[in-house]
Amino acid sequence: MTQGPQQRYAAGLALSASGMLVISPDALLLRLVEHAGIWDVAFYRSVGIATSLTLVLSLMHRASPLRIYAGLGRDGWVAAATMGASTICFVSAVALTTVANTLVILATMPLFSAVIGWVVLGERVSRNTAVAMLVALAGIVVIFADSLGGGTWTGDLFALAVAVLQSFSLVMLRRARRPLALRAVGASGFLAAPVALIFAAPMAVAGQDLVIVGFQGLVQIPLALGLFFSGTRFLFAAEVALLSLVETILGPLWAWLGVGEVPSALALAGGLMVLMAIAGNAAAGLRRRRTAAAGTG
Secondary structure, eight states: OOOOHHHHHHHHHHHHHHHHHTTTTHHHHHOOOOOOOOOHHHHHHHHHHHHHHHHHHHHHHHHOOHHHTTTTTTHHHHHHHHHHHHHHHHHHHHHOOOOHHHHHHHTTTHHHHHHHHHHHHHOOOHHHHHHHHHHHHHHHHTTTTTTOOSHHHHHHHHHHHHHHHHHHHHHHHHOOOOOHHHHHHHHHHHHHHHHHHHHHOOGGGHHHHHHHHHIIIIIIIHHHHHHHHHHTSSSSSHHHHTTTHHHHHHHHHHHHHHOOOOHHHHHHHHHHHHHHHHHHHHHHHHHHHHHHHHHHH
């Protein structure tokens, strides 16, 4: 049975939001890592992503890894390369600037996705989505108002590069018009792992740290990114990027529950602003598609 516009939009929302829900405890898990360095984490994540998704795709398609990744095409490989590069830039940002600066700068991803999607694909963002992006960005600034500053401009530039690269990945997968998300995420692991290995000491990671980064690389991150980027089949790049903010607001809540880091009143107020922006945009999108379907019925 063919899905209508409303069902396709709802499916895209569910996929991308679920991906961000899966990845939202990421910051909490990283807090539990005691001795592994950030490059070690990046290496194990990349290797885990490549390993798990290659296995899953081989079973799904009953094909060799060579055949699976040969079918990525130009857009798929560009998406994989920008995903891999964003992993390296994210590690550099965390090392060179504050977490607050990094997260606030990453919150600009919906804006970059809107611009790149318009230039490359001609996708015009609706007024509702544009307003939602601005409200959400304001909410992110409110959340981290007490923590902004204190970083370095080099780290901030790396964080900005992550936002641009991830936005470009979304647009490339959107342009492909084929379900390439899982293959592109898997290929990104193969591309990022050798770079991370230059600076990592993976054999020194053991015990609890190895269990945590192993779980993240083999299960959490590939599942989360696979779901998140799969939303590009049904949503504009900017709409998918807006859902990435789910991780930003849920991360502090997991830290509150897991290690007792109580969020401030500003953080709670900002989180409410972001949730309202995301929910409002989703409701408006469903309403637009329902109206469009009724008009053509």
